[in-house]
Amino acid sequence: MSLYSLTLHDASEKLRKREISSQELIEAVFQRISDTDDDIRAYLTLCRDAALAQAKQADRRLQQESTSSPLLGIPIAVKDNFLIQGVRTTCASKILGDFIAPYDGSTVARLRSAGAVIIGKTNLDEFAMGSSAENSAFFSTRNPWNFDRVPGGSSGGSAAAVAADQCVAALGTDTGGSIRQPAAFCGIVGLKPTYGRVSRYGIIAFASSMDQVGPMTKDVRDCALLLEAISGHDQADATSVNRPVPKYSESLTGDIKSLRLGIPKEYFTTGLQPAVEQSIGAAIGQLEKSGAIIQEISLPHTEYAVAVYYIVATAEASSNLARYDGMRFGHRAAGKDLTETYMLSREEGFGPEVKRRIMLGTYALSAGYYDAYYLKAQRVRALIRRDFDEAFKHCDAIITPTSPTTAFKIGEKIQNPLEMYLSDICTISINLAGVPALSLPCGFDAGGLPIGMQIIGKHFDESTILRAAYAYEQQTHWHKKKPRLNQP
Amino acid sequence: MKYESVIGLEVHAQLLTQSKIFCGCSTQFGQAPNYNTCAVCIGFPGVLPVLNKKVVEFAIRAGLATHCEITRSSRLARKNYFYPDLPKGYQISQYELPICANGYVDIDLDGTSKRVRLTRIHMEEDAGKNIHDGHGDSSLVDFNRAGVPLLEIVSEPDMRNPAEAGIYLRTLRAILQYLDICDGNMEQGSFRCDANISIRPQGTDALGTKVEIKNLNSFKAIEKALEYETARQMDTLSEGGKLIQETRLWDENKEQTRAMRSKESAHDYRYFPDPDLLPVVIDEKWIDEIHTSLPELPGTRRSRFLSQYALPLYDAELLTSRRDIADYFETAVTIYPNAKAISNWIMGELFRILKERKLDQQLYIKTWPVRAEYLAELVQLIDQDKISGKIAKMVFDALVDAERSPQTIVKEKGLEQVSDVARIETSIDQILAAYPKQIADYRGGNEKIFGFLVGQVMKSMQGKANPQKVNEILKAKLSCTIST
Ligand SMILES: [Zn+2]
Numbered sequence: 001m002s003l004y005s006l007t008l009h010d011a012s013e014k015l016r017k018r019e020i021s022s023q024e025l026i027e028a029v030f031q032r033i034s035d036t037d038d039d040i041r042a043y044l045t046l047c048r049d050a051a052l053a054q055a056k057q058a059d060r061r062l063q064q065e066s067t068s069s070p071l072l073g074i075p076i077a078v079k080d081n082f083l084i085q086g087v088r089t090t091c092a093s094k095i096l097g098d099f100i101a102p103y104d105g106s107t108v109a110r111l112r113s114a115g116a117v118i119i120g121k122t123n124l125d126e127f128a129m130g131s132s133a134e135n136s137a138f139f140s141t142r143n144p145w146n147f148d149r150v151p152g153g154s155s156g157g158s159a160a161a162v163a164a165d166q167c168v169a170a171l172g173t174d175t176g177g178s179i180r181q182p183a184a185f186c187g188i189v190g191l192k193p194t195y196g197r198v199s200r201y202g203i204i205a206f207a208s209s210m211d212q213v214g215p216m217t218k219d220v221r222d223c224a225l226l227l228e229a230i231s232g233h234d235q236a237d238a239t240s241v242n243r244p245v246p247k248y249s250e251s252l253t254g255d256i257k258s259l260r261l262g263i264p265k266e267y268f269t270t271g272l273q274p275a276v277e278q279s280i281g282a283a284i285g286q287l288e289k290s291g292a293i294i295q296e297i298s299l300p301h302t303e304y305a306v307a308v309y310y311i312v313a314t315a316e317a318s319s320n321l322a323r324y325d326g327m328r329f330g331h332r333a334a335g336k337d338l339t340e341t342y343m344l345s346r347e348e349g350f351g352p353e354v355k356r357r358i359m360l361g362t363y364a365l366s367a368g369y370y371d372a373y374y375l376k377a378q379r380v381r382a383l384i385r386r387d388f389d390e391a392f393k394h395c396d397a398i399i400t401p402t403s404p405t406t407a408f409k410i411g412e413k414i415q416n417p418l419e420m421y422l423s424d425i426c427t428i429s430i431n432l433a434g435v436p437a438l439s440l441p442c443g444f445d446a447g448g449l450p451i452g453m454q455i456i457g458k459h460f461d462e463s464t465i466l467r468a469a470y471a472y473e474q475q476t477h478w479h480k481k482k483p484r485l486n487q488p
Numbered sequence: 489m490k491y492e493s494v495i496g497l498e499v500h501a502q503l504l505t506q507s508k509i510f511c512g513c514s515t516q517f518g519q520a521p522n523y524n525t526c527a528v529c530i531g532f533p534g535v536l537p538v539l540n541k542k543v544v545e546f547a548i549r550a551g552l553a554t555h556c557e558i559t560r561s562s563r564l565a566r567k568n569y570f571y572p573d574l575p576k577g578y579q580i581s582q583y584e585l586p587i588c589a590n591g592y593v594d595i596d597l598d599g600t601s602k603r604v605r606l607t608r609i610h611m612e613e614d615a616g617k618n619i620h621d622g623h624g625d626s627s628l629v630d631f632n633r634a635g636v637p638l639l640e641i642v643s644e645p646d647m648r649n650p651a652e653a654g655i656y657l658r659t660l661r662a663i664l665q666y667l668d669i670c671d672g673n674m675e676q677g678s679f680r681c682d683a684n685i686s687i688r689p690q691g692t693d694a695l696g697t698k699v700e701i702k703n704l705n706s707f708k709a710i711e712k713a714l715e716y717e718t719a720r721q722m723d724t725l726s727e728g729g730k731l732i733q734e735t736r737l738w739d740e741n742k743e744q745t746r747a748m749r750s751k752e753s754a755h756d757y758r759y760f761p762d763p764d765l766l767p768v769v770i771d772e773k774w775i776d777e778i779h780t781s782l783p784e785l786p787g788t789r790r791s792r793f794l795s796q797y798a799l800p801l802y803d804a805e806l807l808t809s810r811r812d813i814a815d816y817f818e819t820a821v822t823i824y825p826n827a828k829a830i831s832n833w834i835m836g837e838l839f840r841i842l843k844e845r846k847l848d849q850q851l852y853i854k855t856w857p858v859r860a861e862y863l864a865e866l867v868q869l870i871d872q873d874k875i876s877g878k879i880a881k882m883v884f885d886a887l888v889d890a891e892r893s894p895q896t897i898v899k900e901k902g903l904e905q906v907s908d909v910a911r912i913e914t915s916i917d918q919i920l921a922a923y924p925k926q927i928a929d930y931r932g933g934n935e936k937i938f939g940f941l942v943g944q945v946m947k948s949m950q951g952k953a954n955p956q957k958v959n960e961i962l963k964a965k966l967s968c969t970i971s972t
Contacts, residue, residue: 105534319578322577323533
């Protein structure tokens with residue numbers, strides 16, 4: 001087995017036993033990237049020199065300390081909306097120009113102190129707005145399972161990198177499904193934690209009330225380990241919640257006897273690909289066989305989620321993106337006066353999807369429209385949240401497909417924003433409610449494309465969804481399948 | 489037709505916190521450009537605001553001191569607009585649910601009290617400063633001020649003429665200074681004011697078309713601008729013209745207002761609750777704690793000075809206009825309770841030195857040029873006839889920056905007043921002998937000569953003679969001589 005294809009927990013064990021060194025592991029991963037990234041195009045920036053220096057340091061620590069950090073010496077990729085001091089940060093947008101981050105974000109700082117080696121920054125939809133990674137201002141990333149297909153988005157680069165063994169694990173951000181949907185499309189595990197579980201300080205904001213950082217990994221154990229490392233209170237983020245971080249890896253018992261799993265009927269009605277429906281059905285059967293209690297539930301306001309999301313998220317985004325004005329950093333056009341400088345800089349710097357959302361959000365907040373759009377959306381959001389509170393009175397976790405379809409073709413939906421928005425229909429409600437949810441592989445369609453199952457949990461109950469996911473993973477082999485990358 | 493003006497004021501008061509409202513940067517004034525900045529207050533990508541608790545405390549102090557309701561769960565909101573001095577493209581402020589609402593300030597109009605209602609007080613961040621001069625075609629931005637905490641204090645349109653507006657502003661400023669939350673420095677911009685003014689026929693209730701005036705940088709500017717604007721609006725109406733709702737700028741040099749923007753071109757700020765910040769939840773216990781820690785406020789203190797020390801209104805007003813001076817006065821009066829005399833010394837000699845040394849520019853004087861206990865002792869020495877008023881002035885000057893009590897100074901310099909009749913008589917006799925011609929004049933009816941003679945006696949006794957005694961004895965001696 002090649003070093004680059006190791007899981008995080010396997011690599012960590014080998015490092016600890018000194019069967020391998022971090023430097024060997026990093027070298028192997030960079031070799032893998034150079035062998036495959038011409039096809040995949042997952043990375044926007046590689047931090048080779050810094051990574052090798054960090055690996056060297058990690059090797060020293062591995063020799064000297066009996067550290068408990070499972071991340072020590074492990075190569076991690078991060079989405080290019082994380083700030084790393086001294087490293088170019090693009091957010092896949094031209095507006096940031098050659099912006100070099102002047103500070104480390106909180107999650108990056110946690111990774112560093114855990115000894116992780118950050119190897120590079122992955123592609124995304126510009127400002128994390130999109131479901132296919134096609135909205136990158138630089139290039140589209142390809143799905144490792146089929147180069148004609150999208151990897152999903154917006155954390156498409158991170159998902160593809162994990163699936164193609166171009167890193168051991170990666171971090172993404174998820175505002176409406178941006179970790180889970182690409183995880184499903186690329187056949188990996190991705191988790192969006194509870195809002196407030198992981199600090200948002202140092203990630204470029206899209207929609208502040210929903211953005212959340214999360215792990216993207218090769219299996220559930222890796223996901224638990226990485227989540228544990230990045231979770232916790234941060235004084236720099238007022239919305240981060242001060243409560244203890246459980247030992248998530250200890251919840252991976254394999255035992256889900258009497259675990260009550262709810263199946264919301266609203267997620268199984270519209271536009272599900274037959275292969276997706278079958279795989280999820282089979283997965284539910286498998287969970288039941290393992291001792292879970294399956295029951296139908298209802299999340300009655302599901303049908304409003306997409307509309308609510310595209311008002312709230314765009315409203316917040318329209319304001320969050322105002323700072324990209326060409327004044328203090330990033331791209332500045334040469335206008336004849338202040339107003340023209342603003343207009344040209346933003347005209348040239350932002351891509352069409354970002355502009356579309358800024359306009360939508362600006363409209364939703366405008367005088368005379370605020371009540372009808374933003375305020376009403378907030379009211380419906382409260383109803384959606386209540387749906388989950390009600391449902392969780394009757395079950396411990398909720399099972400749905402992560403996406404109604406498998407990965408679609410590159411170019412298939414890019415001209416039709418509405419259709420693109422609907423590909424997040426299964427994941428969006430979760431961000432509106434702030435609850436945690438995970439996607440893990442549960443099958444393949446006839447074309448060999450991965451299918452993802454979503455497990456949704458109560459606020460701050462990541463342990464239960466990880467336990468359910470792990471129990472399922474133990475009984476299946478989907479996560480062990482690897483894409484063949486020498487495609488014609 | 490007779491018109492009255494209807495005036496409401498919006499005050500921006502910079503708070504005296506050590507650090508900015510959403511980051512740890514210093515708020516110190518006068519640093520090199522962009523010295524007090526960080527990723528947060530320059531609005532770099534990825535940063536988040538964290539609310540400075542001191543700002544909330546100061547806002548509650550201001551709210552309680554102005555009889556506001558304190559909102560138990562208030563919200564910060566984003567005010568969206570583009571300007572180079574506004575790093576994030578939005579200002580974090582409050583919109584719905586400000587931290588304080590429905591208060592009032594009582595102002596004193598020549599002895600009668602008038603209530604000015606407050607609509608709201610809210611917290612917000614200041615913007616940076618654009619610098620346009622001296623850099624050719626380009627402008628520079630200094631972000632030292634960006635993120636410095638402000639309170640916006642909005643009054644109801646309760647003032648009826650520019651003078652009332654001035655009194656309201658001075659009263660409000662004194663309250664904030666008493667609370668130790670704002671230094672009230674208009675020149676440095678830590679106490680700024682925008683005015684809303686309309687006019688209406690006297691005796692009517694409907695509000696006219698209001699005009700907002702900006703760029704008011706001193707009390708004088710505010711009163712002048714409001715006077716100008718009242719006249720302008722009256723002229724417009726009496727000439728049959730129409731007023732439009734607009735924002736006008738005060739031009740200090742031309743002493744007039746000019747149109748800046750109309751209501752139609754006003755910004756749509758697209759306020760919405762800031763999702764980066766949780767609701768500001770305030771518990772009763774905290775409010776109670778702040779309430780008990782509030783100092784006595786200027787209005788209350790003035791009334792107390794009137795009744796407790798029987799001071800004239802003028803004295804009480806002047807002494808309570810600053811908390812430090814009122815404190816100084818009370819320290820002195822506690823040691824020696826001649827309130828009026830102490831008040832006179834403070835308003836005369838002490839104020840002169842404070843002005844000379846520009847100490848009155850400090851918000852709260854901690855080190856006084858003359859200690860309050862020394863001033864008390866000085867007044868006591870006068871009252872006990874130990875020194876004369878004239879000598880007292882000399883002693884006062886000697887007390888400046890001194891570590892010796894008035895008594896010590898009097899002793900050291902031998903300044904004690906001489907009331908001993910024998911010594912005074914000796915001196916008078918010598919003078920009478922030295923000026924026979926003047927005595928003859930006096931006897932001839934030139935009464936002015938008496939003063940000259942007193943002066944000569946005082947001079948010969950180095951000013952230490954008890955003037956009353958000198959008067960008595962001299963008079964007796966002169967009349968005595970006449971009768972013999
Ligand atoms: Zn700062």
